[in-house]
Amino acid sequence: MTYTFNETQMTELNRLVAHYPEGKQKSALLPALHLAQDSFDGWLPTELMDYVASLLHIEPIEVYEVASFYSMFNLKPVGKFIFEVCQTGPCMISGSDDIIAYIQQQLAIKPGETTQDGVFTLKLVECLGACGYAPMMQVGKIFREHLTKEKVDSIIAEYRATVTK
C-alpha cells in the first residue's frame, strides 16, 4: 500500500518542519511519526515509515531505528482504541493489578492482544505521570484516572458505543 498525506496533513507537517533550522528537518521526525500514525491506522507499517523518510529527505533506516526505540510508536496493527494501563510502582500500590486483571477479563484478551472485533488493544505501560490519580490508563490523547471496576465498565461501554453506531 502507498500512503499520501492530504492537504491538511501536509500543512501540519510543514508547520512542524518549520520549527527547526534550515537543513535540520530530521528533527521533525518524532512529530512527523506521530502525525503519520494518527493519520492512518494507528500504527506504522514499513511503507508508511518509508513515506515519512521521503518527506524528510532521510534514509528509511533512520526512521526504522527511531520508530522501534520509542514506546508510543506501534509497529504492529492495533485495535481502534488502545487501553494503555500503567503498572509502575505508584499505580501498583494504588491497585493497578486488580484493574489490569479486570480489563483482561472484561475484554477477554491478554496484554499485547487485540479483541477479535478489532476495537480494543490492551497494552501495559510504564509510568505516565499520573501517579497522584492512580490507577490510570491512557486512551488516545486522554488520561482516564482514578480507575475503579465500575469506571472501567463505563469506559468500555463508551468506546464500544462509538463503533456500533
Added chain:
Amino acid sequence: MGIKLLLDKANVPGIRGYEVYRREGGYRSVEKALKEMNPESIVEEVKKSGLRGRGGAGFPTGMKWSFIAKPEGVPRHLVCNADESEPGTFKDRYLMEFLPHLLLEGLIVSSFALGANDTYIYIRGEYAWITDILEEAINEAKANGWLGKNILGTGFECNIYVHRGAGAYICGEETALIESLEGKRGNPRIKPPFPAIQGVWQRPTVVNNVETLAAIVPIINMGGEEYAKIGVGRSTGTKLISACGNINKPGVYEIDMTISVEEFIYSDEYCGGIKGGKQLKACIPGGSSVPILPANLLLKTATGETRYMNYESLSDGGFATGSMLGSGGFIVLDEDQCIVKNTLTLARFYRHESCGQCSPCREGTGWMEKILHKIEHGHGTIADIDLLWDIQRKIEGNTICPLGDAAAWPVAAAIRHFRDEFEWHINNPVLSQTSNFGLQHYADPIHVPA
C-alpha cells in the same frame, strides 16, 4: 498557609488563558527583564536567588547559565525539559496544564538571559493534551507581542516551539533529550563536551526543568535576594512536590522548604495522613530513583533530628540512612505494601527504559528484574539477595549516564533497609504469595551491608 510563588494564582478562574493571566500581573517579569535589566544582570539575580535545578540533580541554575559558550555567529538554544517520566513525578504536568503562561513567561526571560532566540519545550509524548494547551498559549503570547520579533520594541526576538517525545524515560536525561530533539534514538551522549558547549545541532545549549524555568518569574519580580530569604540554607525558594501512594490527599503541593516530613505527610494542608487510618511503612521521597526510607528514618534522621522537606535534610546521613529530594516525586507506602513487589516494579521500569548502550545497565537491569521476579513469586534463595546487591554495585558509576545509578539505588536501598522482608519472602515461599510482611520489625538497628 505556606508561601506560594508558582501556584498562588492556580485557582483563579480562567488563569490558563492570556487575558486573566495578564490581568493578574502576568508578563511583568518580561517587561522588567527586557527594559530594566540586561542578560548579565539577570544571570546575577538568578545566582543570588540560590535557585537549584528542579529536575532532580539540584545543580545551581545561575552557575549553569554562566557556563554557556558564546562563540561568534553561532546561535544558542534554551531547551525546557518537560519529559517528566520519573515514577512519582507529576508536578510539571500540573504547572503546564493550569499555568501555561507562567512557563512561557519564564522561558522568555531565560531565553533573553542566555541570548537564545529559538527555544524548545521537549514534552513527553503522552502529555498530548498539554501540547495543545501550550501551543494555544504560545499563539496567544505571540498575538499579544510577547513572542516573535522585536519584543516590547527592544529588538529581542524569541520563538518558542513545542517538541513532542514519543515514550522514553531516558529522553529526560539532557543529552538523550538533545539527541531526541535532533530526530534520533534517545541515546545519551558521552560528556564532555557538555551541552553548554555543544548541545543541540552542535550549538551551545542549556537544558532546564519546567519548574526551574517557571521559578525565574518570581525571582525577577521580587529580586534574587528576597527569593533567597525563603526556605533554609541552600534550599532556597519554594518547591513543587507531587505526592502519591497511600495518602488521603494525593496531588501537587508547593512548599517552602522549612516544613518537616511529618507535617507534610500528616497535616491536612498537604497529604492529610495515611489512607484508611493505616500506618506509614516507607516512603520514596524524591522520585523512584532515590533511596526508599523506612518510616523511622523518614521522619527522623539517624541521629534523631527532625527530618525536613529540603535538599540537605532529606539527604542527611548519605545513602546509609538518608535519601534525596530529587524531582519531588513523593511516594508513600502504607503497612500493606510489599517492598519486594514495589522494588520489582521499579526494576522492571528501569530495565524497560535502559537505552541499551552500556552493558552494565542493559544487562544488569534485566538481571535485577529477573531475580526480583523470582523472589516475589516464591522461588528465591538467600544467595539471590547478595547477588542483587552485587549486581547493583557493579552498575553504579559504571555507565554513560546516571540511569544506571537510578536503577541501582532503589534496589540497594530496599535491601539495605528491608533485608529481613526479602528473607521472609524467601523463607516463606507459599505464605508470601497470599500475605504480607507488613510492619514486622524491620531493619532496626539499621542494617548497612558492606
